[in-house]
Amino acid sequence: MDREITEKSQRYFMTSVSMITSNGSKGQNVMAAEWTMQISYEPMLIAVFIHESSSTLKNILETKQFGVNVASEDQTNSVNIAGGYSRKEIAKLDISNAFKLSKAKKLNIPLIRGCIINAECRLVLSKKIGDHVIIVGQVVYIRHDASKKPLVYHRGKYFRIGSPIDSFRQEVKINSDLFDLFSKCANGKFVFKCVGALIKSKNTLLVIRDTEPSLEIIPYFEPTRGHDYYDSLKRHLKKSGLLLSLKPKPFLKRLIFKNDQRIQRVNFILFHGAIKKIPSNFKWKLIKQNSLLRALI
Missing domain, CATH: 3.90.79 (Nucleoside Triphosphate Pyrophosphohydrolase)
Incomplete structure (x- = not known):
């Protein structure tokens, strides 16, 4: 396939943005992940695709646990920091004006306040697929904030969800x-x-x-x-x-x-x-x- 066409087409997918939190021997970390989705109801499973050089992946493989924090529309600053810096460069969660943290209920991981969803997950599967590694976690605790709206990412920009579209009948x-x-x-x-x-x-x-x-x-x-x-x-x-x-x-x-x-x-x-x-x-x-x-x- 033509690489230029492929790269342009890839930008037309639309996703939510999640911030994946973890803990490990080298400290806590957060990364931004567009490719995050629920893949099973019972048990409730969430899949995240992570680059194999990621510090977050190393934490997850070490501790077998991670947090999925689905960003709300007012968290663009947090998402930019989570996705724009590496744990090798800076302890992102220590940036005082970037993240508000809360303690997890079941696991030893940080969670991010202000998100539309916070889920605590135990690792059940990791496998390299293409140029990323898929990690699948079983949810052991989850909460949501109905007052929040999700952040949407499309063509390199952030968007809000608009008004509902009626399904014509x-x-x-x-x-x-x-x-x-x-x-x-x-x-x-x-x-x-x-x-x-x-x-x-x-x-x-x-x-x-x-x-x-x-x-x-x-x-x-x-x-x-x-x-x-x-x-x-x-x-x-x-x-x-x-x-x-x-x-x-x-x-x-x-x-x-x-x-x-x-x-x-x-x-x-x-x-x-x-x-x-x-x-x-x-x-x-x-x-x-x-x-x-x-x-x-």
Whole structure:
């Protein structure tokens, strides 16, 4: 690969910045690390990538413990000092106007106050990968400060997190009967995921016939996690008495159902189909007369 292009492209990754603290026979130390991430929930594991000549790495390999201090947006000065100097040059944590320290709860390491996260870790793995060494620590104690916001690093500069970006969902107002049906199926899920078939004929869609017209909806079901949607839908339709040709290419509809003050998020994975003859438990329904049908096409 072209080295110049590679080096420029690398700057477009975005990361948080952590300050990795350690202790050892040559004293306490701190370094800045962009490549820091949680890699497991249970047990909780954090990975950090460190250059093999680092004084921090020597401390960690000696003591088998380290601290992960995720910098907040008002800690650029601390991060610059942690990343701009070597322990071989100066005892960075002794710089009086750079760091405010606190004692760890479980381990013999310093922690840095004012961070969004402080985690105490025991070393479980170290391995050289490329030009860095990955160290993985199991968290033995962790705390966070909800009043803080993380520092973001991108293209050699620091940034703050901006305002949230809404995840677009099409809003659909539906009747209370239909809302109750989907709410019951969702059973408290933040997003109810379902799979359905769209069989269209001119200005109508095929729906399941119901004694209550307000409950008539396209054939759909809640898929089993880890099972192929297309194959599962074909089996579901066959059990329902629908013999049709189903196109294998799906499309997604991300909807938010509303009924008065109630809302329910629903994701539809839909497959187009065609049918020659419909069984008695299905019917054609005008699309324009139903807000949900209009949203699905």
